[in-house]
Structure formats: C-alpha cells, structure tokens
Amino acid sequence: MFIRSSVAIVSGVFAALAWAQADPRGSLKIDFGKDSPLSMVSADSGQSRPTARGGAMVLDLHTSLSLRNSSQRRIRGVTLIVVAQEVMPGGKGSVTVPSLDVGPGETFPVRIDLRLLRPVQGSENAVVQVGLDGVLFDDLSFYGPNRLESRRSMMVWELEAQRDRRYFKSVLEQAGMEGLEKEMLASVSRAGGSGAPGAASGRATAYEPEHEVRFAFMQFPDAPVEPLAGMARVTGNEARAPRVEVHNRGSKSVRYLEMGWIVQDEQGRQFQAGSVPAQLNLAPGQKTQVLQDTSMRFPERTSIKGMTGFVNSVEFTDGQFWIPTRADMLPLKNAMAPSPEEQRLIQIYRKKGPKALAEELRKF
Amino acid sequence: MRHPDERQIALYAGGEAGWMERLSVGRHVGQCASCRELAEAYLGDRQQVRSAGNRLPDGMTWDRLAAEMTGNIRVGLAAGECVGGPERARGMAWRPALAAAGVAALLISGWYLRIHPAATMEAGISLESTRNGIQVSENGSALTLMHPGSAMPVVVVSTRGSLRARYVDSDTGQVTITNVYSQ
Numbered sequence: 001m002f003i004r005s006s007v008a009i010v011s012g013v014f015a016a017l018a019w020a021q022a023d024p025r026g027s028l029k030i031d032f033g034k035d036s037p038l039s040m041v042s043a044d045s046g047q048s049r050p051t052a053r054g055g056a057m058v059l060d061l062h063t064s065l066s067l068r069n070s071s072q073r074r075i076r077g078v079t080l081i082v083v084a085q086e087v088m089p090g091g092k093g094s095v096t097v098p099s100l101d102v103g104p105g106e107t108f109p110v111r112i113d114l115r116l117l118r119p120v121q122g123s124e125n126a127v128v129q130v131g132l133d134g135v136l137f138d139d140l141s142f143y144g145p146n147r148l149e150s151r152r153s154m155m156v157w158e159l160e161a162q163r164d165r166r167y168f169k170s171v172l173e174q175a176g177m178e179g180l181e182k183e184m185l186a187s188v189s190r191a192g193g194s195g196a197p198g199a200a201s202g203r204a205t206a207y208e209p210e211h212e213v214r215f216a217f218m219q220f221p222d223a224p225v226e227p228l229a230g231m232a233r234v235t236g237n238e239a240r241a242p243r244v245e246v247h248n249r250g251s252k253s254v255r256y257l258e259m260g261w262i263v264q265d266e267q268g269r270q271f272q273a274g275s276v277p278a279q280l281n282l283a284p285g286q287k288t289q290v291l292q293d294t295s296m297r298f299p300e301r302t303s304i305k306g307m308t309g310f311v312n313s314v315e316f317t318d319g320q321f322w323i324p325t326r327a328d329m330l331p332l333k334n335a336m337a338p339s340p341e342e343q344r345l346i347q348i349y350r351k352k353g354p355k356a357l358a359e360e361l362r363k364f
Numbered sequence: 365m366r367h368p369d370e371r372q373i374a375l376y377a378g379g380e381a382g383w384m385e386r387l388s389v390g391r392h393v394g395q396c397a398s399c400r401e402l403a404e405a406y407l408g409d410r411q412q413v414r415s416a417g418n419r420l421p422d423g424m425t426w427d428r429l430a431a432e433m434t435g436n437i438r439v440g441l442a443a444g445e446c447v448g449g450p451e452r453a454r455g456m457a458w459r460p461a462l463a464a465a466g467v468a469a470l471l472i473s474g475w476y477l478r479i480h481p482a483a484t485m486e487a488g489i490s491l492e493s494t495r496n497g498i499q500v501s502e503n504g505s506a507l508t509l510m511h512p513g514s515a516m517p518v519v520v521v522s523t524r525g526s527l528r529a530r531y532v533d534s535d536t537g538q539v540t541i542t543n544v545y546s547q
Binding site for chain 1 (some may be wrong): 489496497500501502504505506507508509510511512518520521522523524525530532533534535536537538539540541542543544545546
C-alpha cells in the first residue's frame with residue numbers, strides 16, 4: 001500500500017508538471033465546422049490550471065469564447081458540445097445559451113467553465129473538444145449536427161420566451177410600469193427556490209424496502225396529450241423506474257413528449273425534480289406507456305412523499321410544438337422555476353430597473 | 365538424468381543460487397540442452413526487465429527527479445527540526461530525522477489516498493449535481509461543467525440520462541444551460 005501510494009504521488013507530481021508545462025490553450029480544441037454560421041473571434045483560457053489531488057489529476061478550464069454571427073439571420077440560441085474523449089469516453093457535456101438576439105455580424109460571449117478529473121495512471125492527453133451542436137435562428141430554422149437533440153430543447157425555450165415576452169408586454173400595456181414591476185417582484189421571489197440541488201442519476205443505491213408512489217397529474221385543458229396514470233418506485237430519497245400512461249387526444253400524431261416531474265417531500269416542499277422525455281409515434285386517439293429504467297437520488301434529508309406530473313412539451317410529427325400557457329402553469333408556480341427568458345428579464349429588472357426592462361420588451 | 369526444477373534453474377540464471385546448488389545445477393546445465401535453453405531464457409527475461417526498469421517515462425529526467433527528492437528530504441528534515449527535541453550529537457541526528465520524515469510522508473500519503481478513493485473505486489457512468497456544478501463520472505474520471513459561485517442554478521434530472529443546470533451569468537446577463545450526458 002505504501003509503495004503504491006509513493007509511486008502514485010511521484011507519478012502525480014510528474015504528471016502535474018507535464019500538464020502544467022502544456023499550453024492551457026492546447027487542452028482545448030474548438031471546431032465549429034467549415035460552413036458554420038458561427039466564427040470564433042477569440043478564446044481566452046487564461047485561468048486554466050492543473051493540480052494533483054490524491055491519486056488523481058484535476059484540470060480546470062475557464063474559457064471565455066467570443067463568437068460572431070456570420071450568417072444573415074438573427075441568432076436566438078446556441079448549443080456547444082463538450083467532449084473529453086481520452087478522459088471520459090462514455091460521457092459528454094454541452095453548454096447552451098438560449099434567449100439570444102444576435103444580429104448578423106454581431107458578437108456575443110459564451111463561457112465554458114469545466115473541470116476534468118482523471119486517475120494519474122490514465123492518458124496524459126487530456127484534450128477537450130468543443131464543437132457546435134446547433135444554432136437556432138429567429139425564423140425557427142436550425143443549423144447543426146443536432147447530436148444532442150438541441151434543436152428540440154432550443155425550440156421549446158424559444159417558444160417559452162415568445163410566450164413570456166408576450167405576457168409581460170401585455171402586462172405593461174394594460175397595467176403600466178407599476179403592473180410590470182409587481183409581476184417582476186413575484187417572479188423574483190420564485191427565481192431562486194426550485195430545482196433539485198444535490199440530485200443524482202445513475203444506478204440505484206438505496207437498500208430500504210421500496211414502495212410504489214402514484215403520480216398526481218396536472219391536467220391542461222388544451223394539451224394534445226393527456227396523462228392517464230403513472231407511478232414510480234420510491235425508497236426514501238430515491239425514485240426509480242417511472243412509468244406513465246398517456247393518451248393522444250389531439251388531431252395530430254405525436255413524435256416526442258416531455259413530462260415534468262415535481263416531487264413533494266415530508267415537509268410539504270415541492271420542487272421540480274426532473275423530466276421524463278419519451279420518443280413516441282403516437283397517432284391520434286392512441287394510448288401508450290412511457291417507461292424509463294433509471295433512478296434519481298436526492299439529498300439524504302429528502303424523503304419523497306408525493307409526485308406530480310404534467311405535460312411539459314409535445315413535438316408533433318410535422319415538426320410543430322406545443323407548450324403549456326402561463327395560465328396552465330399557474331398552479332405549479334411555486335414549484336417551477338421561471339423559464340430561461342423570464343430569468344433573463346428578471347436579471348435586466350434587477351440590474352437596470354423597470355425602464356430598461358420595458359425597453360427590452362419593446363424590442364421584440 | 366534427473367533435471368533440476370524450474371526454481372533452481374531460475375535462481376542459477378539470476379546468480380542467486382547458493383554455491384553448492386550453483387555447482388550442481390551448473391554442471392547439469394552444461395550437459396543438458398533443454399535446461400540450458402531454459403536458463404538462457406530466464407537470463408534474457410532478467411535483462412529485458414532490467415532495461416525496461418532503467419527507462420524513464422517521457423518528459424522525466426533524473427536531474428528533476430533528484431531535485432524533487434532532495435527538496436522533499438529537506439522539507440522533511442526541516443519539519444523534523446521544528447517538532448524535534450533539543451539537538452543531540454550533530455553527526456548522528458540526521459539519520460533518525462530522515463527516517464522519521466520518510467515514514468511520516470508515506471503514512472500521510474497512504475492515509476490521504478485511502479480517504480480519497482473516489483478516483484479509482486467508481487464503476488459505470490453516473491451523473492451528479494455538486495456544489496460547483498454538474499458532473500458525469502466514469503471509472504474514476506469525471507467531467508464537471510461548473511457554474512459561477514454566485515449563481516443559484518436550477519438543476520433538473522432527465523430520466524433519459526442527462527442532468528441539466530440553468531443559471532444567469534451575472535457578468536454577461538445571459539442565461540446559460542449546461543448539460544451532462546451519460547449516453
């Protein structure tokens with residue numbers, strides 16, 4: 001053990017020296033493809049530093065990219081794919097910036113802050129590759145390989161953005177600045193209190209006896225898909241194998257469905273814990289069961305008492321989307337985080353005040 | 365003819381047999397072609413291992429290794445002086461101090477590696493939300509997409525094998541959404 005430890009330490013020191021001598025920019029390879037609508041203006045990797053930690057090496061990459069819209073359309077969202085093949089062959093990451101409004105020739109920043117950890121005995125070659133997964137334009141056209149299905153995610157966020165801007169504009173028109181401020185203060189109070197901090201996904205680890213917990217469903221009157229019944233196996237702070245039966249009550253075939261999943265703990269707190277996406281081919285009038293063989297684990301102090309499901313988005317086979325209205329989501333407002341666009345508008349209100357927010361809303 | 369066993373031939377080839385055994389095995393190897401071949405094979409293996417052991421990993425030089433070790437020994441000696449009692453006979457004091465520093469360094473290193481086993485003990489791909497970001501880990505390696513310390517991210521798990529964090533970058537005012545995927 002001691003000999004192995006000593007060898008590990010000596011190796012760690014030398015690996016750290018080798019990594020430290022490497023140009024930090026050499027650890028990052030950025031390639032957006034030949035005919036990309038994005039071009040890179042600059043990449044600042046000044047803060048990168050490798051360190052040895054026990055039997056592992058840690059490399060922090062703090063990179064700020066400046067990108068230019070080299071297309072003729074306005075950009076609404078960008079997703080970059082981040083891969084470290086030598087360190088993590090089975091996993092990958094992505095960084096998305098939605099709610100953009102970048103005109104032709106304009107530049108915008110994207111920050112990539114990542115940490116790589118690998119055993120000392122692993123590959124010396126820890127190159128992080130950053131590529132383009134997709135760009136969404138203002139006419140909702142899309143460019144990119146879409147390996148992470150970012151088109152769908154960015155479409156939903158853009159539709160939510162349009163919905164929320166319409167709402168706040170109508171508030172401004174009907175209730176003036178005072179009404180807008182009141183709405184913003186309500187949004188601010190919800191902005192920091194949702195999501196599932198400390199959540200994990202992977203193999204089930206709890207060994208307590210598990211039981212089935214049924215979903216309570218939030219029904220939206222104009223949703224094309226209706227959830228009928230559902231349950232998940234729950235053990236303390238762990239939920240696994242969700243199963244939901246859904247019915248297409250609309251007139252169009254459904255290609256994809258995403259169910260939102262809200263968890264209620266013993267203290268009565270509710271938080272948006274997860275989503276249950278499903279690739280379907282559901283004709284009008286048909287029913288099907290969505291099954292996911294996966295588990296979600298929350299912090300140990302969380303004890304799951306109840307679960308609520310709702311239809312979060314639907315993609316039809318013709319490429320059109322459905323999302324719930326703000327009125328639909330009203331009963332869930334305490335559990336759900338504001339949309340990305342609402343978060344952005346809150347930030348403008350906080351930093352620059354109501355006048356700047358009103359100006360921002362009038363741009364669209 | 366009674367052949368010596370493999371252990372005896374290996375010891376003979378390595379020059380580690382006792383003088384009696386060396387004489388008897390040497391006499392036999394001189395007469396027996398198959399045992400001579402085996403002894404030569406052991407000798408060849410030994411030379412290969414020795415030459416492989418003499419090669420240093422790329423980027424490593426003896427000068428740097430020596431400087432590192434000297435530095436570590438000096439730090440150990442200095443630490444020993446800080447915690448040691450009154451100085452005794454000057455000529456003898458460095459030996460126990462050096463030994464103690466070496467043992468202490470190994471103990472601390474062993475303890476440190478034992479309490480940080482995550483890098484080598486995990487198996488399979490898992491996703492996790494940590495204080496600093498969201499992480500995908502596999503066989504002791506991990507990729508973490510970090511969020512700024514001041515951000516209050518909304519973290520959502522997707523049952524199709526991804527973990528998402530959403531926050532507002534206070535520098536740019538932009539909403540940033542990071543994802544890690546296990547597939």
